[in-house]
Amino acid sequence: MTRLHKGGKGLFRYLRISKSFTYGVVTIIILLILGYIVSLFAPFDPTRWGKVPRDKPPCLKYPLGTTTVGQDVFWLATYAIRNSFTLGVLTGFFSIVIASLMGFISGYLNEKLAGKLTNLVIDSFSVIPGLPYIMVLAFSFKEYLNMTLIALFLSTIGWAWPSKQLRSIILEIREKTHVYTARASGFSLFNIFWSEFLPYVLSWLATTILNLMKWAIGMETALGVFGLSSMEKATIGTTLYWAMNYQALLRGKWWWIGTPIVTVILIITSLYYISIGLGEMLNPRSRLAQLRRERIQWLKSEM
Amino acid sequence: MVEIRNVKAYYKIGADIFVRAVDGVSISFDEGKITGIAGESGCGKSTLLKVCTGWIKPPLTVLEGKVVYNFNDEEVDILNLDEEKLQRYRWRLFAIVPQAAMNSLNPVRRIKKIFEETLNQSGKKKLSEKEKKMIEKVITDVGLPKEVLNMYPPQLSGGMKQRVIIALAIIARPKVIFCDEPTTGLDLVTQKGILLLLRELKDRYGITIILISHDMGVHAQVTDNLAIMYAGKLIEYASTHDIFKDPLHPYTKSLINSLPMIGDKMQKERLPGAPPPLFRPPKGCRFHPRCKYATEICEKKEPPLKEIKPGHYVACHRIGEE
Amino acid sequence: MSDKLLEVRNLTRVFKSGIYLGASFRAVDNVSFSLEKGKVLIVVGESGCGKSTLAKMILGFLKPTSGEILYKGKNILKMNGKEEKAFRKEVQPVFQDPFETFNPFHKISYYFLKTCLKFGIARSKDEAFKIIDDVLKKVGMSLEEVNEKYPHEFSGGQLQRLSIARALITTPTLLVADEPVTMVDASARIGILTLFMELNKGYDMSIIYITHDLSTGYYLASQLSGEMIVMYRGDIVEKGPAEEVMLDPLHPYTKMLLESVPEPNPGNRWEGRAEFPSLELKEYRAVGCKFAKRCPQAFSKCYEEKPELRRVMKDRFVRCWQVKNEMKMNKEVVSHGG
Numbered sequence: 031m032t033r034l035h036k037g038g039k040g041l042f043r044y045l046r047i048s049k050s051f052t053y054g055v056v057t058i059i060i061l062l063i064l065g066y067i068v069s070l071f072a073p074f075d076p077t078r079w080g081k082v083p084r085d086k087p088p089c090l091k092y093p094l095g096t097t098t099v100g101q102d103v104f105w106l107a108t109y110a111i112r113n114s115f116t117l118g119v120l121t122g123f124f125s126i127v128i129a130s131l132m133g134f135i136s137g138y139l140n141e142k143l144a145g146k147l148t149n150l151v152i153d154s155f156s157v158i159p160g161l162p163y164i165m166v167l168a169f170s171f172k173e174y175l176n177m178t179l180i181a182l183f184l185s186t187i188g189w190a191w192p193s194k195q196l197r198s199i200i201l202e203i204r205e206k207t208h209v210y211t212a213r214a215s216g217f218s219l220f221n222i223f224w225s226e227f228l229p230y231v232l233s234w235l236a237t238t239i240l241n242l243m244k245w246a247i248g249m250e251t252a253l254g255v256f257g258l259s260s261m262e263k264a265t266i267g268t269t270l271y272w273a274m275n276y277q278a279l280l281r282g283k284w285w286w287i288g289t290p291i292v293t294v295i296l297i298i299t300s301l302y303y304i305s306i307g308l309g310e311m312l313n314p315r316s317r318l319a320q321l322r323r324e325r326i327q328w329l330k331s332e333m
Numbered sequence: 334m335v336e337i338r339n340v341k342a343y344y345k346i347g348a349d350i351f352v353r354a355v356d357g358v359s360i361s362f363d364e365g366k367i368t369g370i371a372g373e374s375g376c377g378k379s380t381l382l383k384v385c386t387g388w389i390k391p392p393l394t395v396l397e398g399k400v401v402y403n404f405n406d407e408e409v410d411i412l413n414l415d416e417e418k419l420q421r422y423r424w425r426l427f428a429i430v431p432q433a434a435m436n437s438l439n440p441v442r443r444i445k446k447i448f449e450e451t452l453n454q455s456g457k458k459k460l461s462e463k464e465k466k467m468i469e470k471v472i473t474d475v476g477l478p479k480e481v482l483n484m485y486p487p488q489l490s491g492g493m494k495q496r497v498i499i500a501l502a503i504i505a506r507p508k509v510i511f512c513d514e515p516t517t518g519l520d521l522v523t524q525k526g527i528l529l530l531l532r533e534l535k536d537r538y539g540i541t542i543i544l545i546s547h548d549m550g551v552h553a554q555v556t557d558n559l560a561i562m563y564a565g566k567l568i569e570y571a572s573t574h575d576i577f578k579d580p581l582h583p584y585t586k587s588l589i590n591s592l593p594m595i596g597d598k599m600q601k602e603r604l605p606g607a608p609p610p611l612f613r614p615p616k617g618c619r620f621h622p623r624c625k626y627a628t629e630i631c632e633k634k635e636p637p638l639k640e641i642k643p644g645h646y647v648a649c650h651r652i653g654e655e
Numbered sequence: 656m657s658d659k660l661l662e663v664r665n666l667t668r669v670f671k672s673g674i675y676l677g678a679s680f681r682a683v684d685n686v687s688f689s690l691e692k693g694k695v696l697i698v699v700g701e702s703g704c705g706k707s708t709l710a711k712m713i714l715g716f717l718k719p720t721s722g723e724i725l726y727k728g729k730n731i732l733k734m735n736g737k738e739e740k741a742f743r744k745e746v747q748p749v750f751q752d753p754f755e756t757f758n759p760f761h762k763i764s765y766y767f768l769k770t771c772l773k774f775g776i777a778r779s780k781d782e783a784f785k786i787i788d789d790v791l792k793k794v795g796m797s798l799e800e801v802n803e804k805y806p807h808e809f810s811g812g813q814l815q816r817l818s819i820a821r822a823l824i825t826t827p828t829l830l831v832a833d834e835p836v837t838m839v840d841a842s843a844r845i846g847i848l849t850l851f852m853e854l855n856k857g858y859d860m861s862i863i864y865i866t867h868d869l870s871t872g873y874y875l876a877s878q879l880s881g882e883m884i885v886m887y888r889g890d891i892v893e894k895g896p897a898e899e900v901m902l903d904p905l906h907p908y909t910k911m912l913l914e915s916v917p918e919p920n921p922g923n924r925w926e927g928r929a930e931f932p933s934l935e936l937k938e939y940r941a942v943g944c945k946f947a948k949r950c951p952q953a954f955s956k957c958y959e960e961k962p963e964l965r966r967v968m969k970d971r972f973v974r975c976w977q978v979k980n981e982m983k984m985n986k987e988v989v990s991h992g993g
Contacts, residue, residue, distance in 0.1 A: 208756060208757055208758040210714075211756050211757065211758075211766060212766070214714070214748050214822070225761070318807075521912055524917070525917070528925075548917065550916070550918060551917050553918065553924075573921045577919065587842070589919070592919045593873065593874035594870060594873075595873045597877075601849075603849060605846075607812065
């Protein structure tokens, strides 16, 4: 439990130091609140047409205006944020699980057949062009699309590059002497991973999950623009699609097309800054330097 | 040739925490000789080298002292120079062979290009014939075949890379070369080669060489004078012969006595304890916690460096008395 | 069942550089030797001669390409889980770099505790700490000095002692030390070597001591009387009782090594000019004797045919065409009386 405590302290310290990290964290918290809590108060399903007067610009009653088909843009946005995050988290989760497994096996068992085969698979998957692949899948399964399915599709290729990265981390750590010390101390493979590799892997883990989330949300937006996303649901992509479909920009209904654009920019930039910040914090070298500084402070205070 | 006058150089690692790597060291290096600096890891040898070559970057700060180079009847205190003037002296007055330098050769540049870049500080594009000849000469000086110029660093062995580094250091004919652990990581036969090479360069060109190493065998074979550092302080300095034949400081004595030698079957004694942490050195003589001869004064007062015999300096209260 | 603790037979390890089609070289080339209980083996050679690869294979961390390693008569590659655990308990390593031996994120006591618990030496933390204190005292330290501290708070010499202490927890029969004093300061080396001596004499512990520094190798040899093997680019080039090999070397490479040791005696300095070895990879794949190019005594046969490791005296083995000739010549001279 002291590790978490230390981690928490580190986080707050970092918040004070890095403005971009603070921006990221604050924005994400606001968006999460909007997406998961505020959205619960929606008076009706925001995707339903004709519930509110059409084409109203932002005003007190409709803070983000209304669409040409009679939807409240504000509530639409809250649902879209929620769906985007759900998609991001699911993609991140599935991809990380696959990436961790494939990366570890190909790295740790590099000389054995298992390692070589997994490496081959990783290399093959990492060259699949993402957008066309997803577009084809989305088109083929048009009727069944929902956030979970899109997440699964994305995960089938999202794991490839991260596992390459993990593989190189594992290859490097594997040769470190303290891993051999652990083996000589009777550690099992799982113990070794947890105790020797994890501190070095944490940084990768944090940045990769956040990157996958960003990527997934970006991909969904791209799908939506082409009309290939989950069209009945409220997502950033579909909102953009309908806005473009009804020529919102040309007709001057900037709030309809502007909201999803601003939302996706906010989500992606805040995720980005958080990933940079976490990567820095969890970076083994900076953690070690911090550890050393704390020890010397403690020793000095003992004088 | 080079005089270090009472230099204090510390590393600032916290609000008021200083690692006193070089704490009031004064020493002078004779011209045309090889002077060795010996001591355990963390005694301040590498920091001393940084100070001597003006390589002072935070968290390292020089609190006081001068580093004076005497040449051409001039005295230059490099700690007082600004970066531009210092750049002019680098490579021409003094050169450095840093620790593990061979690992820092750019692996995607041919050796020839690395030389050209070093010579081309003025930014000219092509090299004159004279400069090309200089490069070839210096490569043969270190015993490498000319083919090496067209190769890339990863194709060379450790010993060859180190010789390239030495060649780079001597190409501008500096007066002084500082070598920090030049043979660490090299095998015995290559080590012997590199050390003999340094001796040859001194004999042939009269270069002053300062050699840092924790290996006393290396010092015995190559250096003319030897300085022993402990916990940031200079504790003994004399000709290498005198240090080995007649070590005066208790630390030097136990150091010499603990060296295993082939043919010597005597069981050796070890020195208990460990060197003190440099951010919290003990009061008085820094060696007193481990010294079997320590007395009351050793705990309170720092012993000054005194010339006990002609050319033989020791910092020890006991020796001073006798 | 022989009383040999460790037997290495025709051990070879080939490394490929490059993934699919790569140049390969033999880091360890058909090496055979044996070690009896309570004895010391000193392995000498330059960096890159295969010593560390050999150590890793003996410790079971690396699989050989061919050959066998028999520990107490059993092939270590064919051990089942239980036998392997017993093997780990009895054969412990001491690594070269004391700063890398311990994970900087964990307290030093972490590995000690784990070793105690994983091998069932202690059943509770309290029991474990008692054992740890004992073992630390054996290396001249104590639990008080060490508890709650992190690796970066210790010097190289201290860390190496801690590494040895950790290895001692399971009371091993064989200690494999890969260049244990190379990265330790000269003044702390004697302490560690003395420790090895005490372990061998006091606990009948077998030690394999790998080094490129002949002076420390000699020191151990003179105090403990063990065997020595000299390796060059993966081959054993000389084998025999350690002291004899050092004081009366037969192979030209051993002689060259001994001449290159920087003796801490300014009265006896090196003479002559600097001489340098040639490029490395070429030598690993040379036909004939691998040392021929650098050998001052090489003749035509040396470049064409690789010599075998032959017995030239009661327990001395050398891999050299020249030495066999000398031995023969000496015999003839003796038998003809002049």
